Amino acid sequence: xxxxxxxxxxxxxxxxxxxxxxxxxxxxxxxxxxxxxxxxxxxxxxxxxxxxxxxxxxxxxxxxxxxxxxxxxxxxxxxxxxxxxxxxxxxxxxxxxxxxxxxxxxxxxxxxxxxxxxxxxxxxxxxxxxxxxxxxxxxxxxxxxxxxxxxxxxxxxxxxxxxxxxxxxxxxxxxxxxxxxxxxxxxxxxxxxxxxxxxxxxxxxxxxxxxxxxxxxxxxxxxxxxxxxxxxxxxxxxxxxxxxxxxxxxxxxxxxxxxxxxxxxxxxxxxxxxxxxxx
Amino acid sequence: xxxxxxxxxxxxxxxxxxxxxxxxxxxxxxxxxxxxxxxxxxxxxxxxxxxxxxxxxxxxxxxxxxxxxxxxxxxxxxxxxxxxxxxxxxxxxxxxxxxxxxxxxxxxxxxxxxxxxxxxxxxxxxxxxxxxxxxxxxxxxxxxxxxxxxxxxxxxxxxxxxxxxxxxxxxxxxxxxxxxxxxxxxxxxxxxxxxxxxxxxxxxxxxxxxxxxxxxxxxxxxxxxxxxxxxxxxxxxxxxxxxxxxxxxxxxxxxxxxxxxxxxxxxxxxxxxxxxxxxxxxxxxxxxxxxxxxxxxxxxxxxxxxxxxxxxxxxxxxxxxxxx
Numbered sequence: 001x002x003x004x005x006x007x008x009x010x011x012x013x014x015x016x017x018x019x020x021x022x023x024x025x026x027x028x029x030x031x032x033x034x035x036x037x038x039x040x041x042x043x044x045x046x047x048x049x050x051x052x053x054x055x056x057x058x059x060x061x062x063x064x065x066x067x068x069x070x071x072x073x074x075x076x077x078x079x080x081x082x083x084x085x086x087x088x089x090x091x092x093x094x095x096x097x098x099x100x101x102x103x104x105x106x107x108x109x110x111x112x113x114x115x116x117x118x119x120x121x122x123x124x125x126x127x128x129x130x131x132x133x134x135x136x137x138x139x140x141x142x143x144x145x146x147x148x149x150x151x152x153x154x155x156x157x158x159x160x161x162x163x164x165x166x167x168x169x170x171x172x173x174x175x176x177x178x179x180x181x182x183x184x185x186x187x188x189x190x191x192x193x194x195x196x197x198x199x200x201x202x203x204x205x206x207x208x209x210x211x212x213x214x215x216x217x218x219x220x221x222x223x224x225x226x227x228x229x230x231x232x233x234x235x236x237x238x239x240x241x242x243x244x245x246x247x248x249x250x251x252x253x254x255x256x257x258x259x260x261x262x263x264x265x266x267x268x269x270x271x272x273x274x275x276x277x278x279x
Numbered sequence: 280x281x282x283x284x285x286x287x288x289x290x291x292x293x294x295x296x297x298x299x300x301x302x303x304x305x306x307x308x309x310x311x312x313x314x315x316x317x318x319x320x321x322x323x324x325x326x327x328x329x330x331x332x333x334x335x336x337x338x339x340x341x342x343x344x345x346x347x348x349x350x351x352x353x354x355x356x357x358x359x360x361x362x363x364x365x366x367x368x369x370x371x372x373x374x375x376x377x378x379x380x381x382x383x384x385x386x387x388x389x390x391x392x393x394x395x396x397x398x399x400x401x402x403x404x405x406x407x408x409x410x411x412x413x414x415x416x417x418x419x420x421x422x423x424x425x426x427x428x429x430x431x432x433x434x435x436x437x438x439x440x441x442x443x444x445x446x447x448x449x450x451x452x453x454x455x456x457x458x459x460x461x462x463x464x465x466x467x468x469x470x471x472x473x474x475x476x477x478x479x480x481x482x483x484x485x486x487x488x489x490x491x492x493x494x495x496x497x498x499x500x501x502x503x504x505x506x507x508x509x510x511x512x513x514x515x516x517x518x519x520x521x522x523x524x525x526x527x528x529x530x531x532x533x534x535x536x537x538x539x540x541x542x543x544x545x546x547x548x549x550x551x552x553x554x555x556x557x558x559x560x561x562x563x564x565x566x567x568x569x570x571x572x573x574x575x576x577x578x579x580x581x582x583x584x585x586x587x588x589x590x591x592x593x594x595x596x597x598x599x600x601x602x603x
Contacts, residue, residue: 019357019358019385020357020386021356021357021384022383022384022385026383027383027384030380034369034372037369037371037372037376038369041371041372042371107363107364107367108367108369110328110331110333110363111361111363111428112384113332113333114332114356114359115432116353116357116384117384
């Protein structure tokens, strides 16, 4: 037993007040505020995503696009851009994985975890800020889309719903990247692990019609979440020509993508919270 | 009497095959600055992380200011401040913004958070650089703003995990000054370090841990007597004489040590003055030419060596700690 002897305390200040700590709402917003400042003051974070997505769009629109048949009267640019916009949210999520991993690796997460705030606030703040960033990325993607010749053919409410759906889907997918960031250990590993989304993006209806894919791959592509999302956005924004390619009702595609989003959020949100609470 | 600011009993933590904490016992009374001293992997960081509620011990009890850390971690977080091995600050924010952010997280109003930031900036002598982005700060300034962040909540117990690891000597001294000013305001501090001089300069009590248990504790002066009351040190002219000197010294105390590059041999003895006479006579009879023979108090380095059987890391070779 090691007992350090008691000596008269040095001239002590009045005993420090107990810090009750901020509530869930204030602490989530404070954490989100830090992220937003970081994004705003680190322009390369945002610029990189924008440049990458512009390159993708230009390649498919002008290099590969001529060879791709949409399988109907829908022009390729009008086929491509809804898929491009919907999958933008996945690429921007990769930044979240590396950001979370960096915060874990550099002790920032430990600092937050040692503060008297609800631990969920660290994750909620992060996802709020990343969702805000994602909205910004979506706006850029829409502008790019129009610039390469995309035109809306749906109703105004449908177009807005498509945008909202992208945000919801992006928010749900965000949690996959948060989990990747938490388990990966460092930013580099997180980036590697984040590449698991590549097949989800390309083996989907985003860039080419699923019907053109060989057996096996086609079934995977047909039933994975990104396709349901892309189909919903396409159905909402391309009018009758898009509808001709997508046999079910708009509600079917929207409903399916919302179910996927909810499932992803519940599963990966829980994983993130469990992993985060572990000590 | 106030409860101990920190009380650990039989604390255990295992990572795979590594027993990071092996029944650690420690009681710290209020009003003390305690340095936890030990080599890499001794369990220092694991212990601090347990106190900061970042990891859960496998067994044992742990109380901070009378609060059970295992049962009421949320309450413990209200009274501890933590500054880790990395400067965990947001580089894309200014020093002031970092402090205000943490103030808000501690539950302060906007106004109170601003006031706390002003106070801490002054305390850390960073007022002039308050509105620069942290990414433009030097390593030492980052460490000070990091230390400052842990003070925003005016903690009852401040945990500093290797506060000066990796800093250049000038920055270390500035950081020490900042820590000393805190000490003078009565903040209770537990700091970990592998630098003996750091423990010697900052702490009122030193606890030496190795392999996850406490192997010695006391004031720096008390610990220095653990290696023997006095040290006799012989500085020879010719390094070839060192084995013979070592043989002479072995008869006076136990376990003499030789430092070839500086041509010195030394041994811990109990009755310094009479042993010194014996040493001189024996060296003379062996015909050994000496530059200098001296008697002095042991250094903490020597205490550490005699307790753990291995030297402490020296201050000149700061390594990135990889403490489990």
